[in-house]
Amino acid sequence: MHKSGFVNIIGHPNVGKSTLMNALTGEKLAIISPKVQTTRHRIMGIVSGEDFQIVYSDTPGILKPHYLLQETMLNYVKTALSDADILLYVTDVFEKIENIDENILSEIRKLTIPKILIINKIDLTNQENLEKIVQKWNEKLPNTLIFPTSALHKFQLSNLFEKIISLLPESPAYFDKESLTDKSERFIASEIIREKILLHYEKEIPYSVEIVIEEFKTEGNLLKINSLIFVMRETQKGIIIGEKGNALKRVATEARKDMEKFFGKKVFLQVFVKVDKDWRDNPKSLKRFGYIE
Numbered sequence: 001m002h003k004s005g006f007v008n009i010i011g012h013p014n015v016g017k018s019t020l021m022n023a024l025t026g027e028k029l030a031i032i033s034p035k036v037q038t039t040r041h042r043i044m045g046i047v048s049g050e051d052f053q054i055v056y057s058d059t060p061g062i063l064k065p066h067y068l069l070q071e072t073m074l075n076y077v078k079t080a081l082s083d084a085d086i087l088l089y090v091t092d093v094f095e096k097i098e099n100i101d102e103n104i105l106s107e108i109r110k111l112t113i114p115k116i117l118i119i120n121k122i123d124l125t126n127q128e129n130l131e132k133i134v135q136k137w138n139e140k141l142p143n144t145l146i147f148p149t150s151a152l153h154k155f156q157l158s159n160l161f162e163k164i165i166s167l168l169p170e171s172p173a174y175f176d177k178e179s180l181t182d183k184s185e186r187f188i189a190s191e192i193i194r195e196k197i198l199l200h201y202e203k204e205i206p207y208s209v210e211i212v213i214e215e216f217k218t219e220g221n222l223l224k225i226n227s228l229i230f231v232m233r234e235t236q237k238g239i240i241i242g243e244k245g246n247a248l249k250r251v252a253t254e255a256r257k258d259m260e261k262f263f264g265k266k267v268f269l270q271v272f273v274k275v276d277k278d279w280r281d282n283p284k285s286l287k288r289f290g291y292i293e
C-alpha cells in the first residue's frame with residue numbers, strides 16, 4: 001500500500017509556519033524572519049519514502065487584505081484550506097485566541113478531513129500556561145488533535161510526523177520521489193534575497209520590495225545570478241542601497257553565502273535596484289512577479 005497526500009499549513013502571521021515546514025522537510029525551502037508577512041506564496045515541501053509521500057504546503061499568514069498583493073496571498077490560504085488532505089492549523093503560545101477571526105475557525109470546524117492544531121513556540125512558556133492554552137483551544141476547536149511543538153528546537157516533530165503518516169490517505173505519489181519542492185531554483189534564489197531585506201530593513205521597506213531573477217546560469221563550477229530588487233518609490237531605492245552602497249552590499253554578501261549553501265556551488269551574485277511604482281496594486285506587475293496567472 002502507498003500513502004500520499006497534501007498536508008497544508010495555515011495560520012496567522014509569525015506563528016512559525018515556515019519554520020515548521022522547514023523542520024518537517026529538513027530543507028530550508030521557505031524563508032523565515034521575525035517580521036509578519038514573511039511568506040507571500042504557497043510553497044510545497046515534499047518528503048518521500050518508499051511507501052509514502054507527504055506534500056506539505058507552507059502558506060502566507062492569514063490577514064485582512066489592504067492591497068492586491070495581499071488579496072492574492074489570502075487566496076493561496078483559501079486554496080490550501082480547500083485542497084488539504086490533512087490540515088495543520090498553526091498557532092503559538094502568544095496568539096490571543098479571542099482576537100482570532102471567527103470565520104476562519106468556523107471554516108476549520110466545517111472541514112471533515114483530519115485536522116491538527118499545532119501550538120508552537122512552547123519553548124517560550126511554562127507547563128501551567130500551556131495547559132491553559134490547550135484547554136481554551138479544546139473548546140474553540142473540538143474534534144481537532146492538539147500538538148504542542150517547538151518548531152525552532154524540533155521538539156515533538158517526530159511524533160507529529162508519525163501522526164501525519166498514520167493519517168495519510170492511500171494514494172500514489174503526486175510528485176517525483178526525488179522532488180523537494182514545486183518551486184524553481186530561481187524562486188528560491190529570489191526568496192533568499194528577500195529574506196535578507198526582511199532582516200535588515202525596517203518599517204515599510206520589506207513590504208515594498210519584490211525580487212526578480214533575471215539570469216540564473218551555471219558556468220562550470222560557478223552559478224551566475226543576476227537579480228533586480230524592485231521598490232515602490234524612488235526614495236526607497238536610496239534606503240535599499242544605503243550610504244556608499246553598504247546596505248545593499250550586506251544584503252548581497254549574505255544572500256550569496258546562503259545561495260552557495262543551498263545550491264552547493266560557488267555563486268556570483270549581482271543585484272540592481274529599480275522602481276516599479278506601486279507594483280503591489282498593479283495586476284501586470286503581480287503577473288510578472290508570479291503571483292497571478
Ligand SMILES: Nc1nc2c(ncn2[C@@H]2O[C@H](COP(=O)(O)OP(=O)(O)OP(=O)(O)O)[C@@H](O)[C@H]2O)c(=O)[nH]1
Nearest residue numbers: 013014015016017018019037038039061150151152
Ligand atoms: N522561540 C521560538 N521561536 C520560533 C519557533 N518557531 C518559529 N519561531 C520564530 O518565529 C518567527 C516567525 O517564524 P516564521 O516561520 O517566519 O513564521 P510564519 O508563521 O511562517 O510567518 P509568516 O510567513 O509571516 O506568516 C521567527 O523569528 C522564528 O525564528 C519556536 O518554536 N520557538
Ligand SMILES: [Mg+2]
Nearest residue numbers: 017018038039
Ligand atoms: Mg512564513
